[in-house]
Amino acid sequence: MTVTVVSGQTVVLDEVVPARAPWSAVVAAGDVLTIVDLRGNQAVDTLVYGAHDHAVRYNAQATVAGQGALFLTEGSVLRADDGQALMTIVLDEVGGHDTIGGACSRESNTLRYGQHTKHQHACVENFLREGAKHGLGKRDLVSNINFYMNVPVDEDGTLGIVDGRSAPGKRISLRAEQDVLVLVSNCPQINNPCNGFDPTPVRMVVAR
DSSP states (O other): OOOOOOTTOOEEEEEEEOTTOEEEEEEOTTOEEEEEESSSSOOEEEEEEESSOTTSBBOHHHHHHHHTOSSBOTTOEEEBTTSOEEEEEEEESSOOBBSSSOOOOHHHHHHHHOGGGTTOOOHHHHHHHHHGGGTOOGGGOOOOEEETOBOOBOTTSOBOOBOOOOOTTEEEEEEESSOEEEEEEEOOOOSSGGGTTSOOOEEEEEEO
């Protein structure tokens, strides 16, 4: 599959993240990270940190308050605790990306779906495994973004996890506003429709 980048840009990283697997990379200021949903209906849990200071990290509340909207789409700015910009969504072929559903864990799986799911690894484990490569631990995990995940919110505040709106080849692109570390869990969830009950690979492309 060809990923179109802006004329004059150079692809500096192009990797496929297997189904259920974690991924990380430092994206330099000005570079654009494109996440490609290769087969559609896959959820991509994402955390963003300052590359040189991991205490600077994505903050869901600051992001939502800054844009005055709950869901992320083209033009949304991912913000840190102090409001500084980390990344900006510059292309979005799906829209409505989740900011509040959080990452699945073994604990939440057993609570929601039963003790028989306890053996299943989840996004929290992926984040911990990948974050350890960069000196991050459990205390460094914060509320994450769920790209491509469809989490409607009813008028009474009830959340749902329903079939995604993505399709094979759909893209979202984010420009780094400073050097950032991006952690991804290509969600292994098989108990709800966020992955169509069948996790699939995604592609990560960084262009400069």
